[in-house]
Amino acid sequence: MLTAWALAAPAPAAAQSPRPEWTIATDAAFDASSIAPYEGRHDRVYARIDRDLDAHLAQLQRWVRQRSISAQDDGIDAMAQLVADDLRELGFQEVEVVQTPGHPGVFGHYDAGADRTLVVYMMYDVQPVEENWRIADPFAGELVDHELGTVLMARGATNQKGPQRAFLNAVGAILQEHGTLPVNLYVVAEGEEELGSPNFGAVIEPYLDRLRDADGAFFPMNIQMPDGSVALNLGVKGIIYFELEARGGDWGGPAKAEVHGSLKAMVDSPALRLVQAIASMTSADGNTILVPGYYDAVRPPSDEEQRLINGLARRADDAALQKAFGVSRWIDGMRGRDAIVRNLFDPTLNINGIWSGYTGEGMKTILPHVATAKIDSRLPPGLEPEDAYRMIREHLDAEGFEDIALRRLSGYPAAATPVDAPLVQAAIGVFNRYDASPRVAPWLAGSAPFYQFTRTLGLPFVFGGLGHGAGAHAPDEYMLVRPAEGVKAAGLAEIEKSYVDLLYALSEAESD
Template identity: 40%
Template sequence: MNVSAIHAELEQHFASDLEDIRAFLRLKSISYTGEGIRETADAVAGLIASLGGEAEVVATPGHPIVYGELWQDAPKTLLIYGMYDVMPTDEDGWMAEPFGAEIHDLPNLGPSLICRGAVNTKGPLAAFFAAMRGVQRVEGILPVNLLFAIEGEEEMGSRSFPAFAGQYAGQLKRADVVLFPFFEQDEAGMPSLVLGTKGLLYVELICNGGEWGGPTERGIHGSYNAWVKNPAWRLTQALASFVDKEEQIVVDGFFDRVRPLPQRQADLLSEQIGSGLMDAQVFRDAYAVRRLKDEDDRAAWQRLFSQPQLNIDGLFAGYIGPETKTVLPHRATAKVDVRMVPDMEPDEVLATLRAHLDRGGFEDIEIKVYNSYPWSKLSLDEPAVQAMIRTYRKLHGEVQVWPINPGSAPYYVFERLLGLPYVTGGLGHGSRQHSSNEYCTVAGILDFEKSMVTFLDEFTRGPRAPQGET
C-alpha cells in the first residue's frame, strides 16, 4: 500500500469523515433500555455496505449482532470485532447534549467531540470504516479480507455473543486474527497495548427483611428503627466484611487461583516502570484522584495488572430523593463487580463470595448474577500484536505494553471458543467512558484513521514473529 498517499487522502477528506462519524454517534443505542438499538444495528450494516461488503443483522434473544463480509481473495483475513451499544446517560454534569456529538474546546486537549459512545466504542468503530474507505479511494481495494462481528450487548456482558460465535464459527474461523479498533492513547498522548483482559463477574447483593429482622413487605417509618433492624445496616456490614480498612480483599479462597504474571511480561513491566514510561500521575490528574491504594507507583502498576478487584458500583436503599423523608426500608441492594486475573474462574469466585457470606451469618443475603465471563491472555509474540507495536513506534515513537486490560471484554470467545488471536489498538485519545462528558479529541480521530492504515500495512507485509511465552 502507498501509506503516505492514503494518509494524505484521509487528511484531505477528514472534514467529511468527521461529519459521518458525528452522525453515527447521534444514533442512540442504549443497552439497558434498548432505545435506538435496531436503528443503530441497521446503520452498522450500512457501514459494511459502504465498503462494498455484505451484512446481516442477526437476531438473538437480546440485541442483534451485525455479521458482515468483504471477501476479496486476499492472503490474510481480519475479523473486526466491535460494539454499537452504549451506557445510559443519566449522570449529572453533562456540558452538552449526551447524543449531540457537539465539538467543544477542552482544556489541554483542544477541540473534542462530546458524546456517549465517542470513545466506548462507536467513535473508533465509525472511524475505522472511514479509514477503510480512504484506503479504497487510493488503492481501489483493501489488502485484506474483512469479516465483521459487531454486537449490541457488550455493556450488558455480551450475553448473546458466545451463542452467536458458536452459530457462525465456520465463517469466523476463516480469520487469521481479530482486531478490536480502539483509541488507545492516554491524556499525555502515550499509546498502550494490552495482552489480554481481566474476566468479569457482576452481581447484585440483595438484603430483604425477614426472619433475621427488618420490615418484610414495605418500608416503614424511620422511628421504628428503635424496634426493627434495618436491611441497609445489614447489607453494609456484609459488604464491609469483604475487605479490611485498606480495601484489601479478605475473602477466604479468593486469591487461591491467582497466577503471577509471566516472567517475560513481569520483566517488561518492571523495565517500563523503571524507565518512567509508565507514569501514574497521568491517571491521577485525568481522573481527579489524589491518592492511589499504593503510595509507591511501582506497586500500584503491578497491582493493576496482576491482582483481581472487588468493587462496589452502587448502593440502593430507602429514600434517596431531595430534602428529608424518614423511612426504614424493607430492602437494600448493592451492585458489585469482580475483575478476575488468570487463572480465576467466575463460578469459583462466586462460590467464595457465597461461602464468605454464609460463614459471616449472612445466609439470607441473595446474590443475583447479571454478567459473568472469564479472563483471556495473549502472547506478546503474536504477529498482529507485533504489527500494532510497530505501528505505534512508527507513528508515535513509544508504546506502553500492558500485561492485561484492567477492564473486561469478551475476548475469551475468540481465544477459547474460536481459537483465534486478537489485538486491540489504534492511536487517538478519548476518555470519561461510563461517565458524563465522554469525549474523544478531533485530532485523535484522524490519528486513529492513519494508524489503522499503517497497521494494515504492517500486518500484511511485516515479518512474522515466532510464537513464544503467553
C-alpha cells in the same frame, strides 16, 4: 532502581493475610521502542485520505447522529441497519443483521483472497445522555473549538463510533485505490456492549468455525493522550457483578414493610445484617478479601509479564495518577512496581452502591425491611467467574448468612494476548512509525468481554489505535479531529493512515 527478587510460589504477606505476595525474578524490561517501526509506504491511499478528509469526517458525523442508546432501545435497529448498509456499500460480499435474544448484531465478510484474516470487533450502541452538555444536542454531530483543536463533540464520538467509522474510512480508501484489501476482514458488531454484552455470543455463534481460522482480532479505539503518549493493554481482568440483599423473614426483621425505629430494641435489622455480611468478606480496612480460596487460583506473573511489569515500572508516575484520580495515596503506601503488580494481579471486592430505608432530607425514624448492595469483583487470569460466585456463596453460608440473597447480574473471565503475537508486533510497529511508542501492559485492570476473542475464538486480540478522545459515559464526549499546534495526538487523517498501515503490517508480519 529495580531490584531482583526470587520468584516463588505465592506466600502470605503476613500470617493473618491470605493475599499472596507476587515477586519478580528479573530486571529485564520490555521496551516497545526496540520493535522496528513499520516502514511500508502506501502513498496513493494516504493521498486519497487527504483528498477525501471532509467526506470522511462527514461519515463520522453521520454515525454519531444516529441515536443508538442500548439501555433505552432508542434507535438500535436503525443503527444496526446503518452499519450493515455501510459494509455493503464498501463492498463486503457477505453482510447479515444477526438476531439475538436482545439487540441485533451485524456480521460482515470481505474476502480479498489474502493469506491473512483479521476479525474487527465493533459496538454500535452508546450510553444515555446527560443534561449538562455544553452543546444543545449530543446527537447533532457538531464540530467544536476546543483547547486541543477541533473536536467532534457527540455521544459516541470516541466511544466508539468515531474510531470505528475512521477504520472503515481507511478500508474504503484502500479499496478505492487498489480494488482489494491486503487482508481478509470479518466485522462482528453488537448493540449491547454498554449493557455488558449479554448476547454477543449469539452474534458470533453462527460463524464460530470461520472466525476461529482468522489470524487475530482488532478493536479500533482512540488510546492516545494529548501529548501523543500511548498505553497499550494486551488484555483485561474478568468480572462478576452481583447484588446482595437482606430482607426480613423467618430469621428476624420486618418481613413486609418498614416499622418504627424504636422497635430496634426487639426487632432485627436487615440493613445491619447486610452490613455485617459484607464486612465478613474483607479485612477491617476493606483491602484484603477473606473469602476462603479467593486468591488461590490467581496465577503468578509469567516471565513475559514480569518484563512487561518492569517496563511499566520504569515509566510509572504514581503522583500524577493519584492527582488524576483525586486520591492522596495508594493502599498501604504502595508505589512503583509494587502498585502495578497489586493492580494487575489482585482480585478486588468493591461496593458500587448500597441503599436501604429513608435517605431524604430531614428525619424519618424507621427500621427498614430490606437492604441491598451492588458489588463487583475484578478477576485476574486464573480466577474464574463460576468459582468466584461459588466461593462467595459458600463463605456467606459458613458465616451464618444463608438468608442473604445473592443475585448474579454479570460475569465473564479475563482475557490476555502475548506480546509476541504477530498482530501485537504489527500494532507496536505502527505506533513506533508515528513516534508513539507505547507503554505495554499485560492487561487492563478494568473489564470487558474480550474473552470471546481470546478464549472462544482462540485469537490474539488488540484494542487500540492512534487518536485522542475523552468524555465517554459523560457530558461533552469528544474525538479530536484536527489537533491544535503543539498537540501531539493524531488527527483524523493520521488516524486513518495508521489503520491503513496496520492492515498492511499484519499482511506482511511473520508467522508465530
